[in-house]
Amino acid sequence: MKYEVTIGLETHVELATNSKIFCSCGGHSSPKEPNDCVCPACSGMPGMLPVMNKKVVELAVTAGLMLGCDINRYTTFDKKNYYYPDLPCAYQITQLFSPICVNGKVSVTTKNGVSEIGIKQIHMEEDAGKLVHDDWLDVSYVDFNRTSVPLIEIVTHPDFHSADEVLAYLEMLKSMFRFGNISECEEGAMRCDVNLSVRPEGATELGVRTEMKNMSSLAAIERAIKYETARHIDALERGTEVLVQETRRWDDTKGRTFPMRNKETEADYRYFPDPNLMPIVIDDEWMDEIKAKMPVSADVKAKEYADAGISEKEIEMLVSERKVCDLLDDTAALGCNKKEVAAWILTDCAGILRKNALLLSDLNISAQALSTIIKKVGEGKINRGIGKKVLTAVIEKGVDPEAYIKENSLDVQVDEGFISGVIDKAILANPAAVADYKGGKEKALQAIFGACMRELRGSGDPAVIKSLLEQKLKD
Numbered sequence: 001m002k003y004e005v006t007i008g009l010e011t012h013v014e015l016a017t018n019s020k021i022f023c024s025c026g027g028h029s030s031p032k033e034p035n036d037c038v039c040p041a042c043s044g045m046p047g048m049l050p051v052m053n054k055k056v057v058e059l060a061v062t063a064g065l066m067l068g069c070d071i072n073r074y075t076t077f078d079k080k081n082y083y084y085p086d087l088p089c090a091y092q093i094t095q096l097f098s099p100i101c102v103n104g105k106v107s108v109t110t111k112n113g114v115s116e117i118g119i120k121q122i123h124m125e126e127d128a129g130k131l132v133h134d135d136w137l138d139v140s141y142v143d144f145n146r147t148s149v150p151l152i153e154i155v156t157h158p159d160f161h162s163a164d165e166v167l168a169y170l171e172m173l174k175s176m177f178r179f180g181n182i183s184e185c186e187e188g189a190m191r192c193d194v195n196l197s198v199r200p201e202g203a204t205e206l207g208v209r210t211e212m213k214n215m216s217s218l219a220a221i222e223r224a225i226k227y228e229t230a231r232h233i234d235a236l237e238r239g240t241e242v243l244v245q246e247t248r249r250w251d252d253t254k255g256r257t258f259p260m261r262n263k264e265t266e267a268d269y270r271y272f273p274d275p276n277l278m279p280i281v282i283d284d285e286w287m288d289e290i291k292a293k294m295p296v297s298a299d300v301k302a303k304e305y306a307d308a309g310i311s312e313k314e315i316e317m318l319v320s321e322r323k324v325c326d327l328l329d330d331t332a333a334l335g336c337n338k339k340e341v342a343a344w345i346l347t348d349c350a351g352i353l354r355k356n357a358l359l360l361s362d363l364n365i366s367a368q369a370l371s372t373i374i375k376k377v378g379e380g381k382i383n384r385g386i387g388k389k390v391l392t393a394v395i396e397k398g399v400d401p402e403a404y405i406k407e408n409s410l411d412v413q414v415d416e417g418f419i420s421g422v423i424d425k426a427i428l429a430n431p432a433a434v435a436d437y438k439g440g441k442e443k444a445l446q447a448i449f450g451a452c453m454r455e456l457r458g459s460g461d462p463a464v465i466k467s468l469l470e471q472k473l474k475d
């Protein structure tokens with residue numbers, strides 16, 4: 001018999017805000033040591049009240065618009081009550097009754113074609129803390145740094161029918177959110193629960209659904225889906241076990257899922273409206289403001305770059321990093337040619353980063369510094385090789401390009417009298433090469449030319465030196 005797998009996803013994404021969702025503690029990327037990013041509000045001290053972070057609403061709306069959702073202009077928060085040591089308030093503030101975004105739709109492309117995935121809703125909520133287990137000492141520690149870090153949860157309809165579709169969707173979310181500065185989506189900042197059921201092909205009723213948690217990478221999600229599909233089919237076909245609706249934990253080392261708990265229902269959490277937070281009303285003015293700040297999509301950016309004459313391969317590298325696109329656009333806005341800037345970034349900057357075992361995403365140079373170097377090379381004030389040397393110093397040591405050029409006298413030497421003196425000296429110092437050249441060995445000129453460039457420490461204009469040198473040797 002043939003079977004059909006049906007999958008729905010709940011994806012949690014940590015938002016790239018500077019502070020937590022209901023207090024002023026730093027956001028997800030701030031903490032260095034356990035519990036160094038905690039205040040009375042996010043550690044659940046009695047009497048503390050939550051204050052909404054406006055940026056969270058804006059990022060959630062932006063994500064909703066990107067995923068084709070309707071935005072609820074009136075949205076409220078609810079308390080989800082349960083006890084766990086990483087949840088100091090013994091409830092999580094989330095949205096059940098009126099989530100901020102609903103009814104979205106996206107298309108995902110796999111080798112089998114395009115599928116439409118319905119987005120049921122996106123809601124805002126706070127993250128829980130983290131338990132750290134020390135098996136050696138047989139103790140567990142609790143770290144509240146992650147408590148109250150803002151999340152959006154994106155809930156899809158059960159519209160996926162293969163692991164390929166799931167992976168394509170998650171890759172798309174990741175690239176969309178990174179490009180939109182909604183989340184960096186680095187490891188741990190994007191977590192996905194997979195609801196899966198299997199039914200004989202053609203059946204109208206869905207099979208028993210299980211929810212899988214604890215997959216820490218896309219590869220683990222793929223493995224978990226394949227394992228769980230096989231487990232369901234085995235149970236249906238050979239009666240190996242009775243399937244029950246439950247939550248299961250994926251163990252990536254063992255390569256299988258284990259029962260965690262019977263699936264709770266909404267009633268188990270005693271949801272009720274949070275009386276400490278006012279409803280949020282998104283009026284037209286605020287909506288327009290958010291829309292005006294919406295980033296162009298990667299596709300629109302790619303087209304813009306293609307029009308500027310940038311190659312397809314280069315575009316692919318550029319649009320995978322929003323930061324790099326911003327650097328390119330800002331540098332171009334300072335009067336540089338886009339195609340030329342792209343070459344500097346993808347060849348020169350990337351080369352320097354590679355030597356330091358860094359990636360393009362680690363590039364840390366201001367548009368101002370990059371444009372200064374590119375312009376100076378373009379105007380012939382420094383030559384290309386020196387340009388690269390300056391770029392290296394800027395990237396590796398964070399120096400100011402203008403000051404660095406000045407301190408190291410790297411400007412192209414334009415004083416013809418001075419250059420002429422250097423050439424005369426080089427001719428006198430290399431009598432053998434001069435004799436060879438005069439005897440017809442054109443290549444011998446290179447030795448004298450090299451001596452001049454060394455003396456000028458690379459700051460000479462090669463064309464000028466070469467022509468002066470030839471002239472002098474003719475006399």
Ligand SMILES: [Zn+2]
Pocket residue numbers: 020023024025037038039040041042043148
């Ligand atoms: Zn706090």
